[in-house]
Amino acid sequence: xxxxxxxxxxxxxxxxxxxxxxxxxxxxxxxxxxxxxxxxxxxxxxxxxxxxxxxxxxxxxxxxxxxxxxxxxxxxxxxxxxxxxxxxxxxxxxxxxxxxxxxxxxxxxxxxxxxxxxxxxxxxxxxxxxxxxxxxxxxxxxxxxxxxxxxxxxxxxxxxxxxxxxxxxxxxxxxxxxxxxxxxxxxxxxxxxxxxxxxxxxxxxxxxxxxxxxxxxxxxxxxxxxx
Numbered sequence: 001x002x003x004x005x006x007x008x009x010x011x012x013x014x015x016x017x018x019x020x021x022x023x024x025x026x027x028x029x030x031x032x033x034x035x036x037x038x039x040x041x042x043x044x045x046x047x048x049x050x051x052x053x054x055x056x057x058x059x060x061x062x063x064x065x066x067x068x069x070x071x072x073x074x075x076x077x078x079x080x081x082x083x084x085x086x087x088x089x090x091x092x093x094x095x096x097x098x099x100x101x102x103x104x105x106x107x108x109x110x111x112x113x114x115x116x117x118x119x120x121x122x123x124x125x126x127x128x129x130x131x132x133x134x135x136x137x138x139x140x141x142x143x144x145x146x147x148x149x150x151x152x153x154x155x156x157x158x159x160x161x162x163x164x165x166x167x168x169x170x171x172x173x174x175x176x177x178x179x180x181x182x183x184x185x186x187x188x189x190x191x192x193x194x195x196x197x198x199x200x201x202x203x204x205x206x207x208x209x210x211x212x213x214x215x216x217x218x219x220x221x222x223x224x225x226x227x
Contacts, residue, residue, distance in 0.1 A: 026161025036105030182212030
């Protein structure tokens with residue numbers, strides 16, 4: 001069964017094949033959707049990114065029940081010595097009062113191993129679910145994500161997480177260029193600005209689905225009822 005989506009029902013090439021599909025949960029970390037993290041330190045409304053938590057949790061619970069369906073988590077963060085942090089990225093974070101590497105309520109901001117860097121408890125990975133640690137916005141840059149997907153025979157990605165306009169969108173563009181068929185879920189994503197969230201989703205639908213298609217968790221759950 002295909003998933004109801006815009007501008008085309010997904011996947012375009014037939015019904016969902018769990019063995020060829022991965023649910024990708026991007027950067028659901030305290031730093032991006034939890035108290036005391038990077039996003040809150042920058043002064044943004046946490047509810048705009050935290051909105052994705054519950055829809056993702058429901059979808060994750062269902063996907064974990066389906067044999068052969070892969071779940072992949074990502075985390076953005078840098079080495080404790082910040083040797084993989086570009087100077088301009090650090091400078092930009094300083095301008096908004098939340099310098100990467102500095103000490104905040106959830107530990108050093110966006111530093112691997114700190115509390116803020118950890119994936120939130122509601123969406124904690126379980127044994128067998130790969131975790132991709134990335135230094136940048138895209139999940140393919142400087143990671144082994146592409147190798148993992150190819151080794152598993154995965155060709156289709158359902159993209160969730162935060163933020164819609166930055167890490168999720170960058171990952172979707174990277175995946176599209178590598179030939180993966182992508183679906184982004186509007187209720188399982190969120191941005192620090194509602195207009196950016198909407199704009200990012202609209203971009204996907206242009207040119208007949210330039211990067212893939214857009215749906216929501218209810219439509220996905222409906223399509224998964226056959227499994």
